[in-house]
Amino acid sequence: MLGKLLLTAAVVLAAIHGSSAQVELLRVCEYQTMSISCPAGQQIDIVSALYGRTSAQFCNFAAGYSTDCRSTSSLAAVRTRCQGQPSCSVPVSNSVFGDPCDGTFKYLEVEFTCTGEEDVRDATNACKDRSTDTQYRYRWDLPKLTGNSFTFQVQANNDVHVALSPQAQHQSAMYEIVIGGWANTQSVIRRTPQGKHHATTSTRRVVSPTEYRAFWITWSSDGTIGVGRGGEAQPFMQWTDPDPLLIQYAGYTTGWGSSGLWRFCEACSADIVLTLDLSWSIPQNQFQLARDFMLEFIGCAALQGHGIRVGVILFNCSPWTYFDLGKYPLNSSGMQGAIHYMMYEGGETRTGVAIRYMKDTSKFRDGVRVPRAAVVFTDGQASDNYAYEAGEARAAGIDLYAVGVGFPPLIDQAGLQMITDHSDRVFDTTQACMAAQKIVDDLCG
Numbered sequence: 001m002l003g004k005l006l007l008t009a010a011v012v013l014a015a016i017h018g019s020s021a022q023v024e025l026l027r028v029c030e031y032q033t034m035s036i037s038c039p040a041g042q043q044i045d046i047v048s049a050l051y052g053r054t055s056a057q058f059c060n061f062a063a064g065y066s067t068d069c070r071s072t073s074s075l076a077a078v079r080t081r082c083q084g085q086p087s088c089s090v091p092v093s094n095s096v097f098g099d100p101c102d103g104t105f106k107y108l109e110v111e112f113t114c115t116g117e118e119d120v121r122d123a124t125n126a127c128k129d130r131s132t133d134t135q136y137r138y139r140w141d142l143p144k145l146t147g148n149s150f151t152f153q154v155q156a157n158n159d160v161h162v163a164l165s166p167q168a169q170h171q172s173a174m175y176e177i178v179i180g181g182w183a184n185t186q187s188v189i190r191r192t193p194q195g196k197h198h199a200t201t202s203t204r205r206v207v208s209p210t211e212y213r214a215f216w217i218t219w220s221s222d223g224t225i226g227v228g229r230g231g232e233a234q235p236f237m238q239w240t241d242p243d244p245l246l247i248q249y250a251g252y253t254t255g256w257g258s259s260g261l262w263r264f265c266e267a268c269s270a271d272i273v274l275t276l277d278l279s280w281s282i283p284q285n286q287f288q289l290a291r292d293f294m295l296e297f298i299g300c301a302a303l304q305g306h307g308i309r310v311g312v313i314l315f316n317c318s319p320w321t322y323f324d325l326g327k328y329p330l331n332s333s334g335m336q337g338a339i340h341y342m343m344y345e346g347g348e349t350r351t352g353v354a355i356r357y358m359k360d361t362s363k364f365r366d367g368v369r370v371p372r373a374a375v376v377f378t379d380g381q382a383s384d385n386y387a388y389e390a391g392e393a394r395a396a397g398i399d400l401y402a403v404g405v406g407f408p409p410l411i412d413q414a415g416l417q418m419i420t421d422h423s424d425r426v427f428d429t430t431q432a433c434m435a436a437q438k439i440v441d442d443l444c445g
């Protein structure tokens with residue numbers, strides 16, 4: 001019977017999360033019934049639920065109504081009826097949720113996603129959206145880890161927990177990393193759930209209830225575990241386990257009063273050195289195109305949220321480091337400013353010397369296996385044997401990419417291809433985000 005009163009009130013469908021699996025928002029006023037359903041083959045994953053009122057905007061607000069009203073059983077009650085189902089309906093009523101504020105006309109607000117094998121959105125986007133509630137209970141639905149790092153974005157009040165385990169289950173021998181515990185003031189690394197703290201770092205407000213924050217965790221065969229913020233090179237917390245566990249799976253949970261929204265994108269920590277030719281053979285306007293390419297490149301969505309670091313080397317007859325890998329967080333105003341204020345120089349072109357300098361002096365991360373790449377911006381005309389140096393750099397494990405800059409008829413495509421050893425690693429100055437995507441695909445795919 002209640003089903004007949006379907007959704008006559010405000011129903012809001014909103015794409016909250018741009019490119020990844022959509023989180024949908026439904027809002028239904030008290031005394032009605034909320035119906036939720038997913039496309040065939042998919043299941044409901046409740047991300048959040050609120051029965052009560054936190055806004056005057058919806059469902060006939062009247063003077064005297066509270067806007068600080070929430071049933072503490074909102075999420076549990078909705079999950080009980082809907083989690084994992086293809087469809088469900090929930091009476092929006094005190095009989096389900098209790099009455100958190102007598103005399104106030106309430107509403108139910110639910111965020112959910114549809115998940116499942118048939119979820120083409122998960123397949124075509126590199127990101128998966130997940131949610132956790134206030135119960136301390138690890139979820140183990142992520143694929144087996146392949147590299148030496150795990151990255152994620154999370155939105156939570158406090159107590160973001162990540163487990164790194166030899167098996168896809170909660171067990172006493174697994175690493176437990178707490179980020180923003182103790183009321184969002186402290187983070188720790190443990191070797192057993194709820195066990196001893198092996199590293200403790202003060203991290204006030206490291207997580208946020210209103211925005212996604214990106215984090216990375218890396219580990220190495222010597223047992224060193226580092227935990228850092230997205231875009232930052234240095235871990236804010238690190239510990240070396242003298243008796244390292246084999247890390248194969250990651251679990252995640254919140255708790256201690258906090259629920260969480262999580263986004264798992266294909267993990268990719270990588271170091272990328274942009275190496276730019278400033279010689280006379282690059283006309284001023286072409287130099288500006290290269291600079292604009294760099295600015296666009298560091299801002300491309302494909303690079304964000306991964307733990308990617310970017311450094312810049314400039315060269316003419318000799319090369320110099322303009323800024324080191326890890327000096328600035330990716331796409332920070334510091335990095336943008338530095339690139340913006342690069343100066344055109346002139347001089348000879350010695351691309352080979354620059355590539356060798358890049359290989360020998362860049363502060364690539366070691367200790368953990370982090371993919372390395374360099375993008376060489378040049379016209380392919382040089383007074384030295386850069387093909388040889390490019391081969392040496394590639395042999396040293398640095399993937400090379402090239403961007404053709406210079407007086408267009410003089411750009412030596414064959415030369416650029418010789419640097420990269422792959423025709424699909426050569427770009428022009430209009431292809432910044434295409435290049436960024438290609439590099440991420442190559443290094444992390």
Ligand SMILES: *[C@@H]1O[C@H](CO)[C@@H](O)[C@H](O)[C@H]1NC(C)=O
Binds near residue numbers: 298299300301304331
């Ligand atoms: C990078 O920064 C610029 C300017 O601050 C901004 O417009 C752009 O959206 C950022 N890129 C990403 C992917 O956040």
